[in-house]
Amino acid sequence: MRKINYIVVHCSATREGYALTPEALEREHRRRGFRGTGYHYYIRRDGSVFDGRPLQLPGAHVKGQNAHSIGICYEGGLDADGNPKDTRTPEQRSALRLLVHRLLKLFKDARVCGHRDLSPDRDGDGTVEPGEWVKQCPCFEVSKNL
Template identity: 55%
Template sequence: MRKIDLIVIHCSATRADRCYTEYDLTTDHLRRGFSGAGYHYYIRKNGDIKNLRPVEKPGAHARGYNARSIGVCYEGGLDVNGRASDTRTDLQKHSLRVLVMLLLKDYPGSRLAGHRDLSPDLNSNGEIEPEEWIKECPCFNAGTILQETPVNPGYFI
Protein backbone atom coordinates (compact mmCIF):
# COMPACT_ATOMS: atom_id res chain seq x y z
CA MET A 1 0.00 0.00 0.00
CA ARG A 2 1.27 3.47 -0.82
CA LYS A 3 1.75 6.12 1.86
CA ILE A 4 -1.13 8.60 1.89
CA ASP A 5 -0.83 11.85 3.84
CA LEU A 6 -2.88 14.26 1.74
CA ILE A 7 -6.53 14.48 0.66
CA VAL A 8 -7.06 16.94 -2.19
CA ILE A 9 -10.49 18.38 -2.96
CA HIS A 10 -11.37 19.40 -6.52
CA CYS A 11 -14.36 20.58 -8.53
CA SER A 12 -15.10 19.32 -12.04
CA ALA A 13 -15.19 22.96 -13.28
CA THR A 14 -18.55 22.36 -14.92
CA ARG A 15 -21.60 24.62 -14.90
CA ALA A 16 -24.20 24.24 -12.17
CA ASP A 17 -27.02 24.04 -14.73
CA ARG A 18 -25.46 21.10 -16.58
CA CYS A 19 -25.11 17.43 -15.78
CA TYR A 20 -21.58 15.99 -15.78
CA THR A 21 -21.62 12.30 -14.98
CA GLU A 22 -18.77 10.11 -13.83
CA TYR A 23 -18.82 8.65 -17.37
CA ASP A 24 -18.36 12.16 -18.83
CA LEU A 25 -15.50 12.86 -16.43
CA THR A 26 -13.75 9.56 -17.21
CA THR A 27 -14.19 10.08 -20.96
CA ASP A 28 -12.69 13.57 -20.74
CA HIS A 29 -9.71 12.27 -18.76
CA LEU A 30 -9.14 9.46 -21.27
CA ARG A 31 -9.16 12.06 -24.07
CA ARG A 32 -6.45 13.95 -22.16
CA GLY A 33 -4.28 10.83 -22.16
CA PHE A 34 -4.97 9.58 -18.63
CA SER A 35 -5.42 5.84 -18.02
CA GLY A 36 -8.88 6.56 -16.56
CA ALA A 37 -10.44 9.13 -14.26
CA GLY A 38 -7.73 10.98 -12.36
CA TYR A 39 -9.75 11.22 -9.14
CA HIS A 40 -10.39 8.45 -6.65
CA TYR A 41 -13.88 9.70 -5.73
CA TYR A 42 -16.50 11.80 -7.49
CA ILE A 43 -19.51 13.34 -5.76
CA ARG A 44 -22.57 13.96 -7.92
CA LYS A 45 -25.07 16.77 -7.32
CA ASN A 46 -27.48 14.30 -5.73
CA GLY A 47 -24.81 13.35 -3.17
CA ASP A 48 -23.92 9.99 -4.70
CA ILE A 49 -20.27 9.12 -4.13
CA LYS A 50 -18.72 7.33 -7.10
CA ASN A 51 -15.52 5.31 -6.81
CA LEU A 52 -13.47 6.07 -9.91
CA ARG A 53 -9.98 4.81 -9.14
CA PRO A 54 -8.71 2.37 -6.51
CA VAL A 55 -7.07 4.18 -3.59
CA GLU A 56 -4.10 1.82 -3.96
CA LYS A 57 -3.39 3.41 -7.36
CA PRO A 58 -1.93 6.94 -7.45
CA GLY A 59 -4.26 9.54 -8.90
CA ALA A 60 -3.78 11.97 -11.76
CA HIS A 61 -5.24 15.11 -10.19
CA ALA A 62 -2.53 17.24 -8.56
CA ARG A 63 0.88 17.26 -10.24
CA GLY A 64 3.67 16.66 -7.75
CA TYR A 65 1.27 15.28 -5.11
CA ASN A 66 -0.37 12.27 -6.78
CA ALA A 67 1.94 9.62 -5.33
CA ARG A 68 0.87 10.37 -1.74
CA SER A 69 -2.65 11.76 -2.06
CA ILE A 70 -6.28 10.85 -2.60
CA GLY A 71 -8.25 12.97 -5.07
CA VAL A 72 -11.88 13.83 -4.35
CA CYS A 73 -13.88 15.81 -6.92
CA TYR A 74 -17.40 17.22 -6.79
CA GLU A 75 -19.62 17.87 -9.80
CA GLY A 76 -19.80 21.60 -10.49
CA GLY A 77 -17.70 24.58 -9.50
CA LEU A 78 -19.00 27.05 -12.09
CA ASP A 79 -22.19 29.09 -11.87
CA VAL A 80 -24.70 29.16 -14.75
CA ASN A 81 -22.61 31.89 -16.42
CA GLY A 82 -19.40 29.85 -16.27
CA ARG A 83 -17.77 31.77 -13.39
CA ALA A 84 -16.01 30.00 -10.52
CA SER A 85 -18.44 29.53 -7.65
CA ASP A 86 -19.20 27.17 -4.78
CA THR A 87 -22.09 25.34 -6.44
CA ARG A 88 -22.23 22.38 -4.05
CA THR A 89 -25.70 21.19 -3.18
CA ASP A 90 -26.60 20.39 0.42
CA LEU A 91 -26.38 16.71 -0.51
CA GLN A 92 -22.88 17.19 -1.94
CA LYS A 93 -21.76 19.06 1.17
CA HIS A 94 -23.06 16.25 3.36
CA SER A 95 -21.44 13.48 1.27
CA LEU A 96 -18.16 15.37 1.03
CA ARG A 97 -18.05 15.87 4.79
CA VAL A 98 -18.79 12.19 5.50
CA LEU A 99 -16.25 10.99 2.91
CA VAL A 100 -13.53 13.29 4.26
CA MET A 101 -14.24 12.14 7.84
CA LEU A 102 -13.88 8.49 6.76
CA LEU A 103 -10.69 9.16 4.79
CA LEU A 104 -9.12 11.03 7.70
CA LYS A 105 -10.01 8.08 9.94
CA ASP A 106 -8.44 5.62 7.48
CA TYR A 107 -5.37 7.85 6.92
CA PRO A 108 -4.78 9.58 10.27
CA GLY A 109 -2.59 12.64 10.22
CA SER A 110 -3.39 13.39 6.58
CA ARG A 111 -3.67 17.01 5.54
CA LEU A 112 -6.85 18.23 3.85
CA ALA A 113 -6.36 20.75 1.03
CA GLY A 114 -8.11 22.21 -1.96
CA HIS A 115 -6.32 21.94 -5.29
CA ARG A 116 -5.81 25.71 -5.22
CA ASP A 117 -4.00 25.37 -1.87
CA LEU A 118 -1.23 23.42 -3.61
CA SER A 119 -0.27 26.43 -5.74
CA PRO A 120 3.26 27.78 -5.24
CA ASP A 121 3.85 30.37 -2.53
CA LEU A 122 5.17 33.01 -4.93
CA ASN A 123 5.94 35.66 -2.30
CA SER A 124 7.42 33.12 0.16
CA ASN A 125 5.33 34.30 3.11
CA GLY A 126 4.24 30.77 4.08
CA GLU A 127 0.67 31.34 2.92
CA ILE A 128 -1.01 30.55 -0.41
CA GLU A 129 -3.11 33.64 -1.11
CA PRO A 130 -5.84 34.07 -3.76
CA GLU A 131 -3.55 36.02 -6.08
CA GLU A 132 -1.15 33.03 -6.06
CA TRP A 133 -3.74 30.38 -6.98
CA ILE A 134 -3.03 28.65 -10.27
CA LYS A 135 -6.74 27.81 -10.40
CA GLU A 136 -9.69 28.51 -8.12
CA CYS A 137 -10.64 24.84 -7.73
CA PRO A 138 -12.46 23.78 -5.61
CA CYS A 139 -14.12 27.26 -5.37
CA PHE A 140 -14.43 27.16 -1.56
CA ASN A 141 -12.11 26.76 1.42
CA ALA A 142 -11.59 22.99 1.65
CA GLY A 143 -10.26 23.38 5.18
CA THR A 144 -13.79 24.17 6.40
CA ILE A 145 -15.41 20.92 5.24
CA LEU A 146 -15.49 19.35 8.68
CA GLN A 147 -17.08 22.45 10.21
CA GLU A 148 -19.89 22.61 7.65
CA THR A 149 -23.32 21.41 8.66
CA PRO A 150 -26.25 20.74 6.37
CA VAL A 151 -28.85 23.50 6.12
CA ASN A 152 -31.43 21.03 7.40
CA PRO A 153 -29.62 18.27 9.36
CA GLY A 154 -32.89 16.34 9.84
CA TYR A 155 -33.10 15.89 6.07
CA PHE A 156 -30.22 13.40 6.13
CA ILE A 157 -31.52 11.16 8.93
Protein backbone atom coordinates in the same frame (compact mmCIF):
# COMPACT_ATOMS: atom_id res chain seq x y z
CA MET B 1 -0.84 1.11 0.96
CA ARG B 2 0.67 4.39 -0.14
CA LYS B 3 1.68 7.09 2.35
CA ILE B 4 -1.03 9.75 2.11
CA ASN B 5 -0.13 13.35 2.96
CA TYR B 6 -3.16 15.09 1.41
CA ILE B 7 -6.84 14.54 0.82
CA VAL B 8 -7.48 17.02 -1.98
CA VAL B 9 -10.94 18.38 -2.85
CA HIS B 10 -11.65 19.42 -6.44
CA CYS B 11 -14.59 20.62 -8.49
CA SER B 12 -15.36 19.34 -11.98
CA ALA B 13 -15.68 22.91 -13.37
CA THR B 14 -19.19 22.09 -14.56
CA ARG B 15 -21.65 24.96 -14.96
CA GLU B 16 -24.89 25.13 -13.01
CA GLY B 17 -27.65 23.49 -14.99
CA TYR B 18 -25.30 21.04 -16.70
CA ALA B 19 -24.50 17.49 -15.72
CA LEU B 20 -21.20 15.64 -15.90
CA THR B 21 -21.71 11.92 -15.51
CA PRO B 22 -18.93 9.70 -14.19
CA GLU B 23 -18.68 8.22 -17.70
CA ALA B 24 -18.28 11.66 -19.28
CA LEU B 25 -15.65 12.56 -16.67
CA GLU B 26 -13.74 9.38 -17.53
CA ARG B 27 -13.93 10.13 -21.28
CA GLU B 28 -12.64 13.66 -20.68
CA HIS B 29 -9.71 12.45 -18.60
CA ARG B 30 -8.81 9.79 -21.19
CA ARG B 31 -8.98 12.47 -23.90
CA ARG B 32 -6.44 14.44 -21.85
CA GLY B 33 -4.11 11.43 -21.79
CA PHE B 34 -4.92 9.99 -18.34
CA ARG B 35 -5.46 6.27 -17.79
CA GLY B 36 -9.06 6.77 -16.70
CA THR B 37 -10.55 9.14 -14.16
CA GLY B 38 -7.80 10.93 -12.26
CA TYR B 39 -9.79 11.21 -9.03
CA HIS B 40 -10.32 8.50 -6.46
CA TYR B 41 -13.90 9.64 -5.78
CA TYR B 42 -16.53 11.66 -7.65
CA ILE B 43 -19.60 13.15 -5.92
CA ARG B 44 -22.66 13.90 -8.05
CA ARG B 45 -25.16 16.66 -7.24
CA ASP B 46 -27.55 14.15 -5.68
CA GLY B 47 -24.82 13.12 -3.21
CA SER B 48 -24.04 9.77 -4.80
CA VAL B 49 -20.36 8.89 -4.55
CA PHE B 50 -18.62 7.04 -7.38
CA ASP B 51 -15.31 5.26 -7.06
CA GLY B 52 -12.62 6.33 -9.49
CA ARG B 53 -9.05 5.12 -9.15
CA PRO B 54 -8.35 2.53 -6.46
CA LEU B 55 -6.77 4.11 -3.37
CA GLN B 56 -3.67 1.94 -3.86
CA LEU B 57 -2.91 3.79 -7.11
CA PRO B 58 -1.77 7.40 -7.43
CA GLY B 59 -4.35 9.70 -8.95
CA ALA B 60 -3.93 12.28 -11.69
CA HIS B 61 -5.30 15.41 -10.05
CA VAL B 62 -2.52 17.59 -8.54
CA LYS B 63 0.73 17.91 -10.43
CA GLY B 64 3.63 16.99 -8.19
CA GLN B 65 1.41 15.63 -5.37
CA ASN B 66 -0.31 12.59 -6.87
CA ALA B 67 1.96 9.94 -5.33
CA HIS B 68 0.91 10.85 -1.78
CA SER B 69 -2.63 12.17 -2.12
CA ILE B 70 -6.24 11.16 -2.59
CA GLY B 71 -8.40 13.14 -4.99
CA ILE B 72 -12.09 13.84 -4.41
CA CYS B 73 -14.07 15.77 -7.01
CA TYR B 74 -17.58 17.18 -6.74
CA GLU B 75 -19.77 17.84 -9.78
CA GLY B 76 -20.06 21.61 -10.27
CA GLY B 77 -17.96 24.59 -9.29
CA LEU B 78 -19.11 27.14 -11.87
CA ASP B 79 -22.12 29.44 -12.04
CA ALA B 80 -24.31 29.57 -15.16
CA ASP B 81 -21.91 32.07 -16.77
CA GLY B 82 -18.82 29.96 -16.12
CA ASN B 83 -17.50 31.89 -13.11
CA PRO B 84 -16.12 30.07 -10.04
CA LYS B 85 -18.84 29.44 -7.45
CA ASP B 86 -19.47 27.01 -4.63
CA THR B 87 -22.34 25.11 -6.21
CA ARG B 88 -22.36 22.15 -3.82
CA THR B 89 -25.81 20.90 -3.00
CA PRO B 90 -26.73 19.94 0.57
CA GLU B 91 -26.43 16.30 -0.54
CA GLN B 92 -22.91 16.89 -1.88
CA ARG B 93 -21.86 18.71 1.28
CA SER B 94 -23.05 15.80 3.41
CA ALA B 95 -21.47 13.14 1.19
CA LEU B 96 -18.17 15.04 1.10
CA ARG B 97 -18.11 15.44 4.88
CA LEU B 98 -18.80 11.72 5.42
CA LEU B 99 -16.21 10.64 2.84
CA VAL B 100 -13.49 12.89 4.27
CA HIS B 101 -14.30 11.67 7.80
CA ARG B 102 -13.98 8.05 6.64
CA LEU B 103 -10.68 8.74 4.87
CA LEU B 104 -9.24 10.54 7.89
CA LYS B 105 -9.85 7.40 9.95
CA LEU B 106 -7.61 5.53 7.48
CA PHE B 107 -5.07 8.31 6.96
CA LYS B 108 -4.90 10.10 10.32
CA ASP B 109 -2.00 12.40 9.42
CA ALA B 110 -3.39 13.57 6.06
CA ARG B 111 -4.12 17.26 5.54
CA VAL B 112 -7.49 18.03 3.92
CA CYS B 113 -7.21 20.88 1.43
CA GLY B 114 -8.46 22.24 -1.86
CA HIS B 115 -6.61 21.90 -5.16
CA ARG B 116 -5.89 25.63 -5.13
CA ASP B 117 -4.18 25.31 -1.71
CA LEU B 118 -1.42 23.25 -3.32
CA SER B 119 -0.50 26.01 -5.78
CA PRO B 120 3.14 27.13 -5.69
CA ASP B 121 4.07 29.56 -2.89
CA ARG B 122 5.44 32.11 -5.35
CA ASP B 123 6.55 34.70 -2.79
CA GLY B 124 8.10 32.07 -0.49
CA ASP B 125 6.38 33.28 2.69
CA GLY B 126 5.11 29.79 3.60
CA THR B 127 1.47 30.55 2.76
CA VAL B 128 -0.35 30.07 -0.54
CA GLU B 129 -2.46 33.20 -0.83
CA PRO B 130 -5.34 33.83 -3.26
CA GLY B 131 -3.09 35.81 -5.61
CA GLU B 132 -0.88 32.71 -5.96
CA TRP B 133 -3.67 30.25 -6.80
CA VAL B 134 -3.15 28.58 -10.17
CA LYS B 135 -6.85 27.64 -10.18
CA GLN B 136 -9.93 28.58 -8.12
CA CYS B 137 -10.76 24.87 -7.70
CA PRO B 138 -12.68 23.77 -5.65
CA CYS B 139 -14.34 27.23 -5.47
CA PHE B 140 -14.73 27.22 -1.67
CA GLU B 141 -12.45 27.35 1.37
CA VAL B 142 -12.04 23.68 2.29
CA SER B 143 -10.55 24.31 5.73
CA LYS B 144 -13.63 26.32 6.80
CA ASN B 145 -16.40 24.45 5.00
CA LEU B 146 -16.15 20.76 5.74
